Amino acid sequence: MNDEPRTQPPDGESGQRTVLPVSALNRQVARLLERSFPLVWVVGEVSNLTRAASGHCYFSLKDDRAQVRAVMFRSRARASGSLLRAGQRVEALASVSLYEPRGDFQLNVESLRPAGAGDLHAAFLALRDRLQAEGLFDEARKRPLPSTVRSVGVVTSPQAAALRDVLATLAARAPQLSVILYPSPVQGADAPASLVRALRTASADARADVLLLVRGGGSLEDLWAFNDEGLARAIRAASMPVVVGVGHESDVTIADFAADLRAATPTGAATAVSTDRAALMARVERSAAALGRAFERGLERRMQRLDLAVRGLPTPWGQWQARLDRLERAAVALARAGRHQTLQALRRLEDSARRLRLPSLAAPAMRLAHDRARLQAALRAALARAEARERELSGRLAAISPDAVLARGYAVVTDHEGRAVVGIGQVSVDQTLGVRLADGGFQARVLGPLRRGRDDIDPAAERSAAGPEE
Numbered sequence: 001m002n003d004e005p006r007t008q009p010p011d012g013e014s015g016q017r018t019v020l021p022v023s024a025l026n027r028q029v030a031r032l033l034e035r036s037f038p039l040v041w042v043v044g045e046v047s048n049l050t051r052a053a054s055g056h057c058y059f060s061l062k063d064d065r066a067q068v069r070a071v072m073f074r075s076r077a078r079a080s081g082s083l084l085r086a087g088q089r090v091e092a093l094a095s096v097s098l099y100e101p102r103g104d105f106q107l108n109v110e111s112l113r114p115a116g117a118g119d120l121h122a123a124f125l126a127l128r129d130r131l132q133a134e135g136l137f138d139e140a141r142k143r144p145l146p147s148t149v150r151s152v153g154v155v156t157s158p159q160a161a162a163l164r165d166v167l168a169t170l171a172a173r174a175p176q177l178s179v180i181l182y183p184s185p186v187q188g189a190d191a192p193a194s195l196v197r198a199l200r201t202a203s204a205d206a207r208a209d210v211l212l213l214v215r216g217g218g219s220l221e222d223l224w225a226f227n228d229e230g231l232a233r234a235i236r237a238a239s240m241p242v243v244v245g246v247g248h249e250s251d252v253t254i255a256d257f258a259a260d261l262r263a264a265t266p267t268g269a270a271t272a273v274s275t276d277r278a279a280l281m282a283r284v285e286r287s288a289a290a291l292g293r294a295f296e297r298g299l300e301r302r303m304q305r306l307d308l309a310v311r312g313l314p315t316p317w318g319q320w321q322a323r324l325d326r327l328e329r330a331a332v333a334l335a336r337a338g339r340h341q342t343l344q345a346l347r348r349l350e351d352s353a354r355r356l357r358l359p360s361l362a363a364p365a366m367r368l369a370h371d372r373a374r375l376q377a378a379l380r381a382a383l384a385r386a387e388a389r390e391r392e393l394s395g396r397l398a399a400i401s402p403d404a405v406l407a408r409g410y411a412v413v414t415d416h417e418g419r420a421v422v423g424i425g426q427v428s429v430d431q432t433l434g435v436r437l438a439d440g441g442f443q444a445r446v447l448g449p450l451r452r453g454r455d456d457i458d459p460a461a462e463r464s465a466a467g468p469e470e
Contacts, residue, residue, distance in 0.1 A: 023100060030098035033105075037096035042068075042107060043115050049086045051077075057084055061092060061107065069106040070094065080112045089115040114221050121220065124227050127254060131229065136236060137257045143241040145261060146209050149273050151178045153208030153240075155198045157186045162214040162245070162266035169270035177274060180208050186215040191225035199234040199242075210241050210273050213255060214266035217248040226253035235259055245269030316412070316420050320402045327397045331390055338386045342379055349375060406438035424449065 020028075044061030051057050055074030060067045070092065072084065083090055091114070094107035131137060152170065156163050158181065170177055184198040185191045195213070202211055213235070215226065225231070226246050235242045235258040244259035245266040256262040263269035353368060398404050406412070413421040414434040421427060431446045 022103070026098055026100040026103050030100055033096045033098055039093055039095055039110065041091050041093055043091045044068075044089070046084065046086055046088045046090060049084070059084070059086075061090075069099075069104055070109050071099075071106055072109040072112075076110060083112045083114065091115050120224065124220075124254070127227065127229060128257060131232060131254065132257070136232060141236065143260045145241050145243070145273060149174075149177060149209045149275075151180060151208045152270075152273055153180045153182055153202045153205075153211045155182045155184055155195065155202060155211060155213045156215060156266075158183050160186060160214070160216060162186075162216045165216075165266045166212060166214055166270040169267050170274055173271065174274035180205075182211075185225075187218070187222055187225060192228035192231055195225060195228075196230050196234045199231070199238055203237070203239040206239055208240060210243060211238060212243050212245065212266075212269045212273065213259070214245045214269055215247065216266065217251060223247055223251060223253055226255040228254070231255055232258035243269045243272055310419070317402065320400075323400065324397060327393060331393050334389060334393075335386060338382060342382065345375060345378075403438060406436070412436040 042061060044063050044067070047060045047062055047067070049057065049059040055077065057072045057077040059070055059072075061070050062068075072080065077084060090112045092107065092109045093111045093113075094109045097106055097108050098104065099106050135141070154163060154166055156166075163181070167179065170179060180202070182198040182202045184194040186195070199211070199213070202208060213226075215223070217223075223246060226244075232254050235244070235255060241260040242258075243261045243263055244253075244255045245263035245268055246253050246255060247265075249264035261269075261272055263272050349371065352371075402412070412435070414436070415421055415426065416432060416434075418434070421433060427433065427446050429446055429448055433444050433446065435442055435444050
């Protein structure tokens with residue numbers, strides 16, 4: 001059948017009239033409706049709901065005096081969630097159209113919201129703008145999360161699925177964290193005041209390092225308790241940072257703006273305050289390795305300083321040799337001084353003799369002989385004193401000589417590098433040491449510490465050290 005309009009003369013008239021097929025009429029009416037009505041919000045109750053296999057939903061919107069057919073295509077119906085159910089009072093954003101094959105007047109629904117949500121949304125925007133103008137949401141007022149979290153407070157309902165999600169996430173990521181529940185209803189007329197009390201209790205309790213305020217998804221009315229002004233102020237007044245994870249990623253509440261950190265979901269909130277255990281262990285291992293390397297470098301530097309200090313210290317043999325050199329130089333200087341004094345006295349005597357007068361030679365000769373005798377006696381006495389002093393210094397030198405010390409029964413103990421052992425802290429059990437005696441040396445092995453007492457001394461060795469009995 002040809003759908004194009006055709007003309008024919010009317011009965012009893014000579015003029016022409018347009019004849020429209022039904023499809024063309026419906027198409028023109030549909031276009032007229034679509035041009036005349038932009039998107040419009042329509043409120044009504046869902047009835048006669050049918051979900052087709054294609055995913056499209058067909059239903060009616062009705063009130064107490066009329067009803068209209070409506071269709072919601074698959075992608076939009078999937079996003080409507082639980083709102084699209086029989087008996088639910090909703091507000092539908094729809095375009096007015098005509099289903100041409102049947103000539104049915106219908107609404108093509110784009111989205112749904114609970115009835116009255118428009119007023120709630122306007123109230124939400126007004127409160128948000130007022131608190132924002134007050135500065136309650138300023139980023140400068142946001143508190144950073146603590147770098148180390150040991151305890152987490154959770155404000156939510158004990159029956160909420162959000163609590164189970166938070167506990168499961170913390171158990172998987174950071175089982176060492178302690179969790180403190182501050183129970184409160186999260187929906188209903190009493191929920192805002194109860195949430196405020198729970199936040200104040202947690203703040204006064206001060207056992208948690210950070211607070212999680214969480215709830216699962218829902219409609220605007222379901223989440224309305226989190227759009228309360230008192231709750232927003234309680235979040236800002238808390239003594240610790242507050243992380244809010246309410247609803248799904250697309251849900252935004254006044255509590256999200258007031259929070260120190262907003263998480264898309266309760267699981268996201270738990271993730272934000274917990275460090276993954278594997279990552280934490282890896283960080284600890286890296287820190288331990290770095291600490292070990294730093295300790296080794298510090299120990300090596302101290303060992304080098306110790307080696308330099310040891311090389312700068314004189315050895316016992318060097319100290320004894322220096323003392324012996326000083327004694328020898330003193331003895332040589334003493335002998336030189338004695339000879340010098342003697343020569344000076346002889347010169348003075350010769351000068352005196354040259355100044356004597358010749359006429360009286362006998363008396364001067366006698367005095368000369370007397371003086372010579374005195375001088376010789378003084379010289380002999382000076383030489384005797386010098387020899388005695390030399391013998392005394394030689395004896396003292398021999399007394400403090402290392403060989404003399406060794407001859408009295410002492411020994412010099414050295415380690416494997418030849419360094420003198422002067423304290424028990426320098427030796428260890430089974431260490432091999434060098435022992436030098438007056439007439440030779442030998443190697444010894446350390447068996448253990450020697451107790452201080454008479455019982456530790458070998459009687460035979462004691463008698464040998466004391467010498468023969470008189």
